[in-house]
Amino acid sequence: MTTPLRKDAARNWDRIVAVARELVDEGTPLQLNDVARRTGLGVGTVYRHFATPEALLEAVATPRLEALTDHGRQALADADVWRALESFLTHTVEAQVTDASLAPVAAASVDALPHTTELKESLWAIGTTLLDRARAAGAVRPDLAAADLVPLMCGIAYAVDVHGSAPADRIDTAHRYLAVLLGGLRATPTTA
Secondary structure, eight states: OOOOOOHHHHHHHHHHHHHHHHHHHHTOOOOHHHHHHHHTOOHHHHHHHOSSHHHHHHHHHHHHHHHHHHHHHHHHTOSOHHHHHHHHHHHHHHHHHHOTTHHHHHHOSSOSSHHHHHHHHHHHHHHHHHHHHHHHTTOBOTTOOHHHHHHHHHHHHHHHHHHTOOHHHHHHHHHHHHHHHHHHHBOOOOOO
């Protein structure tokens, strides 16, 4: 259990994360010295809160990872296995194309913060369970493995980036690409 931060320390933490969010959204690589300069805080203060840029990036990504995990848990409660999987994948791809912090955090083989590892493991387990349920119900192709979902979803996010659509159009483009992917994932009914 972690000790709550003093009010001034909590304000500093919030300022650091807010500036880091702005930098990530601009596409500027996180450098702790730059964050300190932009926040008006001392470099030591920033380093006390975040020992590495990776830890800060994970802190920036945490709210979205938590929201995805919460949505995934809600999807697990849906009795319609196809709708649950589709909803989870839709929320995931929307997050991927609107939050620049997610791709590097998701791709990292080692996490700076234990909470990031917990969230990533939860998301993996939720996605696997949703896929397993859909496969067991005959709703998706039997040859689709859980390990296939991540590269397929990353492929959609990459295609949206390559497409170069305006920020307002990114979600619509992602939805179109996801619809094509989902059409290919559905199990083909057998005819007698």
